[in-house]
Amino acid sequence: MSYMVEITVVGAGVVGCAIARELARTGREVVLVEKNPGVTRGENQSSRNSGVIHAGLYYDRDTRPLKSRLCVAGNRMLYRFCEEHGVPARQTGKLIVAVSETECETLEIYRRRAVENGVPVQLLNTAQVRQREPRVQAAAALLLPTSGIIDPAALVARLYHLADGCGVQIFPETRVVKLAPAPEGVAVTLEYRDGAHDTYRSRIVVNAAGLYSDDIARLLDPASPYRVDPVRSEAMKFYRTRRPELFLEGMNIYPTPRRVTTDRGAYFTVGVHLTPTLDSAASGRDTLGATVTVGPLNRAARDKSDYGGPYRPETVFLDAVRPFFPGLQAGDLEPHQVGIQARLAGHQDWVIEFSPATRRCLNLLGIDSPGLTGSLAIARYVRRMLEQTQNAPKSHPSA
Template sequence: MKIFLYYISQTLAALLLIHLRFIYRFRLDVALLVFQVDNLNFVFSKIRKVPMSERVPITIIGAGAVGCAIAYQLSKSYQEIFVIEKNSKVTAENQSSRNSGVVHAGIYYPKDLGKLKAELCVRGNPELYDFCREFEVAHAQTGKLVLAASEAELEYLQDSMRIARENQVPGAQLISEQQAKKLEPNIHCIKAGYFPTSGIVEATQLVHKLYSLASQAGVFFINGTEVVDAKPERGAFKITTRSGERKEIFESEIVINSAGLYSDMVARWVNPDSPFDILPIRGESAKFYKNRRTELYHAGLNIYPTPHAIYTDGTKAEVSFSEFQKLFKQKKVVKTVGVHLTPTFDLIDNEYQIGDIVTIGPAAQRVENREDYSENLLPPVNYLKAVKNIFPALETEDISLHQTGVQAKLLQQYDWVIQPDEKFPRFIQLIGIDSPGLTACLAIARYVEELIRSVA
């Protein structure tokens, strides 16, 4: 008999909630007992014996921000949802936390090339803020400045303004240098876009809250377990998992592929003709302390350059806007929002507040290993070169390295893939969920629920 102990402890104001889950796992069946203490009252919330030879209704592969959001959303209408996560804990270990934590407004995603990104980002932005307020997840609606530092960058900025209008981003404004400097006095630009609905969120706390709510609603998270194969069989899907040296096989009527960097591989297990490939792009970041010198003061906005293109090897494409459009449509370059400055949270007196650290990133590099977080990292001087034209007081000695992450960029297209598989419609694909996936996670979850209703 193999015993799994899940222990979650949280303190929220005057509420003590301890959620203990014991999973007794046998060769052919799993007995699931959830013993919950809620408001200090003992409640048996779930007693269920599930034979592993029997089909389960819904399996989600991956417990990042999107996977946990889907689990939380589906738990409102469905029972017996299983989430398989290869990491030992649900702690936003991969894409979900290895990023800037920016809440995007929706200004980068043209509808003709990125309909899902455009619609789900703009829809997900207020949903995320509402969720964070309701469940006390650290966040701040800081606003964003996108800075054109030269005449050549004005066309790129104008395109961002056009996309903002097309996507109906609230409050988007084109402002002068003087107006921009009233918001952030130490920047340099000739014009700027101001987008008040942008902000930041504490991603690890967000994912944990989604996980906690889904668990309390009866979703079963099987952590420390990797899905190693998935095949269509008898009108369902045979899922093979591995935990340590032990393998388990079970069937699921519906499978949701939210496997992040490995979503293309999972897709091909089920359908070898799946046409999608992940291009792993490592985003590296650095940091500086805004209180180090007066001229490094940062008022707390997200500060961005104008968007530009990078080649598939990660180098910047120094081209005119018209040439960028041509290369972009030919899939010869990838669009990036650029290396930017982002405020961060500090835990001060048991409360999350915007602190002294400002991150610089992400600086993009193509990597072969999808979990290469440490080889050949860029030096601080690279970050200085990237932002010196918009934040001129920064010097190399102010900068130290911060963190790295690898984004799952789709090679074949700009937009996300969120759809039933063409051959097996009960296999829901989420492939290439890069930025703004964190912002849109709740909207993506609702969209996936609609897809499930259409195929169930």
């Protein structure tokens, strides 16, 4: 333990990369540790998500203050960032559709929440939905013009390279295996690819380990009550140009959100949605691709690496989306990807707080959706939290 660094960030997903860059830009010495060999294609949330830039209406300020504020702020920051750094993204807009009287009533709750959160929103009738997406059926819909899509792999890659350019020392294929309180910091033990170990002191540790953030929190605080309850999310895809009935103009199409109760507790879901993709080979940064993804279909994961095995039958995907997109047939669907979400058991909001064992470790727990949208705002929030803690240890920054 011969040397000391200022800040160690655990995990180079979109959140860890954004935090490392944000902190290094203010002149701080940052080490970024990632157990995977690469950052853009792998088994983490940042490589396997829906790629939606959320507008920020799903989360109310009372029960999910971090998600609501950081999603709305992150949305604006992300579009600016993508423009400035050439990351493929497109402001497609989103329709949240209602197909029954009850769903129309639920839409009104979300319309009011959008207004409360400062998110632009418009209520559309059937004809107005048809004008925008002729093949979508709805009794009514909310139009969210600030929603969009992004190439998540390109975003992570860009943040990673910008972090590198700001002087962040990056250790890929390196795992944080032990944390322990140490004088003026935390003793961090790394395990390299060849199995060798090394321990150093870090004044601050930021735990951005996604699915494993609860395990990292327990390294310093074995009694930590937080537990990530991994959720396996399967997505299929279809080609929107294959048949006229499948042609979508390019908006995100979501059902009305609902609450799901399982034997592991109740949770809220945005539902199985249709998401256009970007054509990364095209010359335009925001050219639509030919495929549309259909998902995610969620279930409790067996464990944090439950990526393999068969998808559920196509009929389950069809049952979810045909009420509003009747032209889709089983033969149109192909597997797209399986992702695993870091849902925090018993918590609706993200938890960003110092370890009770030492205020030198900041834990980001349960950073599930909309963590991609919120990533830049989360990074700014973390920077402010660290800055304020130096002056006023008990205060929390405004999001």
